Amino acid sequence: MKQQILTMLRTADGYLSGQEICEKLNVSRTTVWKIIKQLQKQGYEIEGIKNRGYRLLSTPDILTAEEIKSQMGTDSFVDQVLYFPVTDSTNIQARQCAEKEDSDRLLVVANEQTKGRGRMGRHWDSLPEENIFMSLLLKPKINPKSASMLTIIAALAVTAAIRENTDLESWIKWPNDIVINKKKVCGILTEMNSELDYIHYVIIGIGINVNTIVFPEEIAQTATSLLLESEKKQRFSRSQLLCSVMAFMKKYYEKFLETQDLSLVKEEYNQRLAGLGEQVKVLRDKTECIGISRGITKTGQLIVEYSDGSKEEIFSGEVSVRGLYGYV
Secondary structure: OHHHHHHHHHHOOOOEOHHHHHHHHOOOHHHHHHHHHHHHHOOOEEEEEOOOEEEEEEOOOOOOHHHHHHHHOOOOOOOEEEEEOOEOOHHHHHHHHHHHOOOOOEEEEEOOEOOOEOHHHOEOOOOOOOOEEEEEEEOOOOOHHHOOHHHHHHHHHHHHHHHHHOOOOOEEEOOOEEEEOOEEEEEEEEEEEEOOOOEEEEEEEEEEOOOOOOOOOOOOOOEOOHHHHOOOOOOOOHHHHHHHHHHHHHHHHHHHHHHOOOOOOHHHHHHHEOOOOOEEEEEEOOEEEEEEEEEEOOOOOEEEEOOOOOEEEEOEOOEEEEEOOEOO
């Protein structure tokens, strides 16, 4: 009910009468008053005027399920939202849900993680109150070989959401990082549980550095946040950005399911690809080769052209790709 009242307040044109809330939700005035008080304690600035009703003036920077769902609307990509003030990892929680329930399009969100991790098992710093930590559980009816393309779909959604909600341009460092000014602002980790020809579930973990000001020394040279990169050094609404990511995820995911490859989004992805047309270093085991990044294929491989004119399609996970003079 709290989420329903929040939604009504967000979409109201001016004041929303208490009587209208009561009639729509079939509850008493006392119940409405109590929920309004609960919302105010959470940080929502709600004005109440006798004979006029309630009006939402401002919202706190919180990531509760009610806050998220009240912004997503009826045409939401997500069917269910689970919120944790603190958890080990949103990917772990999503995995537990997948194994216990018949859930699809489930979004797990945390204010803080204690065991967040990135690609190749690296630790992902998960400070509270500052950033976005979320995992999307999907059960697509696609070939398991196509699941890795969902990382690319998620990367497109994140860059589009950053562009929509900030004054910043972000770029995709193939295969799973988002960068601004050659520093990492987001990491994406996709996991899958499947059989040879059937996917049980896919989990897309997304961590976005939104309002962090200071990073640990060991990553300060390669990591950044939306706040630090913004000209005004302003804080951004995490819930608004998160909901925007999910809205764009819906758009790109539907295009992906239409063809079960990246045909409909490849051109847009290449426009956002960091280092396109520039020299990159391909690191494989103890060897390295230098070539030119030529974009991705319709199945998500990175095309690298070498000095002899030959081209190689590189699969994510088997190699690491770096810029010639740094991280990007």
